[in-house]
Amino acid sequence: MDDQLSRVFSALADPIRRDMVARLAVGDATVNELAEPYSVTVQAVSKHLKVLEDAGLVSRSKQAQRRPVHLEAEVFDLMTKWIERYRQEAEQRYQRLDAVLAEMAVEDTDPASNRVPRVRGEAS
């Protein structure tokens, strides 16, 4: 778990952390404010915030003893880009498949041949 994309996805895999993001989308909050709704200790919440911060989803300033937490919207783009890229490819492929199936209906039936393309996809 070292690259940013992994950290971001991993951070949002936890319901509490997603919930905190939802809360922070509405406005900055302190650790105690964030901890209040949950039945976990404030230390646990502090850890969750560290995970979100390491993922770049959140930043913490200092204001006296308080550490207001702020949601960073930019990182969301990273995810969206990744997702959209493969979703679109998959959907296009699906449409292409429809075309192929339509064409196959005209020709003779030959279920044995493997029509799957053998192209190698590039990394993350």
Added chain:
Amino acid sequence: MDDQLSRVFSALADPIRRDMVARLAVGDATVNELAEPYSVTVQAVSKHLKVLEDAGLVSRSKQAQRRPVHLEAEVFDLMTKWIERYRQEAEQRYQRLDAVLAEMAVEDTDPASNRVPRVRGEAS
């Protein structure tokens, strides 16, 4: 880790699994084909596929001994929706903050007062 959104994010938190999604976006593939590029056993890849399948990202048909893996594009929408929702809120808030700061520049400087809104955000 029980709800779908958690499973999806968690599934994509692993670089190998993201890579497999990238590969599958280009076309269906068998377990062995998917395993080839990596230095892990085919059993490990089989486990990864189970994770992706449980998340709804992938489906497996049966074709003789082979189990061709197919990418399901719909689940991506679930993520995209979640992300977009909070990204937009955060960005709007950011713009509102700009407005507030611009207004503050006119008034007197008062760094002590806490201008952060105290609204409670709803869940995942």
Added chain:
DNA sequence: AGTCAAGTCAACCCTAAGGTTGAACATGCA
């Protein structure tokens, strides 16, 4: 100075996640 409040750090516990090896299960083919 003394004390309270807000957060973090450190040590620990327990479970889940990713990896391995080895055996088992299915299906095509000689």
Added chain:
DNA sequence: TGCATGTTCAACCTTAGGGTTGACTTGACT
């Protein structure tokens, strides 16, 4: 029937993740 191929199952190991408690820091307010 026998064997090779493709995939999964089961048992195990090791590490990372989320939780706890307890001690510590930092700053505000008497």
